[in-house]
């Protein structure tokens with residue numbers, strides 16, 4: 193089947209359609225992951241985006257469903273060089289194309305992803321439209337240009353849970369049980385697994401839960417998850433941080449890092465094309481150690497704007513020196529921009545980050 197991808201600058205790429213028929217539009221972003229496509233595509237932080245894989249063969253170990261980070265594929269569309277149709281893995285139950293079809297996600301294959309990646313790096317991430325089942329390039333470019341900018345869209349309401357839910361940890365690490373209220377801005381499952389495996393019970397609440405409701409759960413700390421779009425859209429979570437700063441520890445990952453920074457007076461900005469992949473080097477400023485991290489973000493905290501706040505930079509990206517972590521000078525408030533929960537990507541920082549959470553709330557390791 194014919195498929196076409198159009199970008200807002202007029203670029204047109206034709207290819208072979210994969211997945212479901214239809215038209216989608218969103219911001220075209222690229223990830224450099226070699227593996228972990230199942231985890232990446234089900235990460236709700238990708239809502240509003242068309243995800244392009246720079247690695248030329250995607251789907252070669254099939255799809256097991258075991259690695260989903262949420263219930264469904266969250267990316268609006270998919271761009272690949274080659275989608276493997278005969279995967280091999282003992283856990284695989286379907287191939288990549290079937291996954292996209294089952295989930296109603298259009299994709300395009302046979303694309304020169306190198307050219308599109310270079311263009312994205314030079315121009316910055318662009319609005320794009322993908323039509324599977326047509327080669328109408330004018331229509332694709334028009335749709336791309338009609339698409340709102342990602343900063344102008346409320347994506348959180350599309351991915352946050354509808355109702356609060358509670359999960360009790362099966363592990364007993366603390367003398368008495370410890371409890372996190374996790375503000376769900378589009379959480380990845382592995383964040384919950386990392387907390388639960390350390391004896392921490394979780395109550396996951398929708399993004400706009402009032403601070404009095406959160407208080408009523410009597411949490412030991414507040415946790416802010418990853419999530420899609422511009423952190424300035426996360427008004428409810430920003431006011432929750434303001435409310436609880438000084439009362440409870442506040443810990444965050446990725447979107448959470450940006451929200452904590454905004455709430456405490458810093459600024460965020462849009463990166464030209466973002467950091468997405470499983471081998472982003474992060475340098476810890478205290479120890480000088482460099483960790484290889486999993487990342488997926490298009491916005492960043494403005495390091496200079498932290499000067500006027502009580503937060504300071506704890507870690508930076510070794511590629512471009514952008515802020516990768518912040519901590520409060522005297523309160524238990526800290527966060528990282530990368531994904532210590534991994535899935536996809538390396539586990540190098542999982543223990544480091546989540547063991548620190550345990551210590552923060554008085555646990556013994």
Ligand SMILES: NC(=O)CC[C@H](N)C(=O)O
Pocket residue numbers: 237417418419420421422423445446447448488489490491492
């Ligand atoms: N993974 C995330 O939490 C991403 C945060 C934010 N949406 C960004 O793009 O920067």
